[in-house]
Amino acid sequence: MADTAIFDVDGTLVDTNYQHALAWYRAFLRFDIVLPIWRIHRSIGMGGDQLVPSLTSDEVEERHGDALREAWTEEFEPMIDEVQPFDGAHDLLAEVTRRGFQVVLASSGKSEHVEHFLDLVDARGLADAWTSSDDVEASKPAPDLVQTALDRVPGSSGIMIGDSPWDAIAAARAEVPTIAVRTGGFSPEELRDAGAAHVFDSLRDLIDGLDDTPLARARA
Template sequence: MALIPLRAAVFDLDGTLIDTEPRNRVMWSRLFEAHGAPYDDALIASFAGRRGLEVLADLAHLFPGRTVEELFTEAVSYEALPGMPAVGPVPGGVELVRALAGAGVPLAVVTSGQRPYAERLLDELGIRDLLDLVVTAGDVVTGKPHPEGYLAAARDLDVPPGEAVAFEDAPAGVAAVKAAGMTCVGVATTQPVGALAEADHVVADLKEVDVEPGPALRVRGL
């Protein structure tokens, strides 16, 4: 158990506050299948935490004749197909955001998703109005694992990165947080614990994090 003082909290979105990863994996898998492109579980897992356009740019050779933008639009369109995995809040996430807001802690989300997508999910969770800042894929030049998004959040919240705590569920996100100089709490909702080894603390879900006077976070880690 650890007690972590903080002046700001920053959250990833997919897999950290809302459990979209099963659906996202189906979407990316269908894209590869639709084009007869080879893939395996590790390749699909490599999309986690990163901007889809950047991953697709790395894999463009598998989709001859198609632009990265076309492929991304196609993958996103699968979200509305019948039978897709259900999406719901990560246990403890909404409650933690509300507790931090009640304690007067500045709050931000840094996501690899596009703004309309991120704003919709935050509205569905009922926490958008509690956030001071939302940094999306279109707000940065380089996505995770680059720290640009987290550094932008610290700058705009006017808090030194070393006095902020960030929550991430994917290796690319953990790397971005650590490169920004923030304390990282890994959330093992979508990845095995070992994949989050670079985080300062790892929890099964956000029910294992409590807000204490100070303010500080009490983390009951794995």
């Protein structure tokens, strides 16, 4: 049994995945790199340090990686006010807290974006801690973010709640099980193949099904 619920933020609590994909598409275009948006979407959930070489090559990462990530920031930030929380985001955090879990928001996003989304979900009074890209050397699918999230609280075991295969892979590498929601646009098969033990269509469905997951109650 777990004592800590580790929540991904982008694509899980707030509806950002398609804005991220479009921002990356426009960032790559600045360097005359044209990628199908569907391919970019399949990599959303990775951190930018992993996404660039995964979609292109190590050479592109070496030559343009930092500039591409800066371009992504410039393209994403004008869209940030369009972002909305998913229905049930605040209620899910509140219910998991009520059941006795510590809550850590494990984001690999920029710290200022994380702060914005915390307010959007009204999560500051519910989360025991949170992370950003400033806190790890390697982002998902590396396990660093999940382990850092666990290190932020005195708990000893966690359960990951995420929306992408990269959440599940990162959690598995940290020996943490995953509950997935389809809010990021990935199929149940993709999520299960990546290691998710449970898959729900929405946050409301997850709230209704909590009793059948490791989030039924926290370890005493």
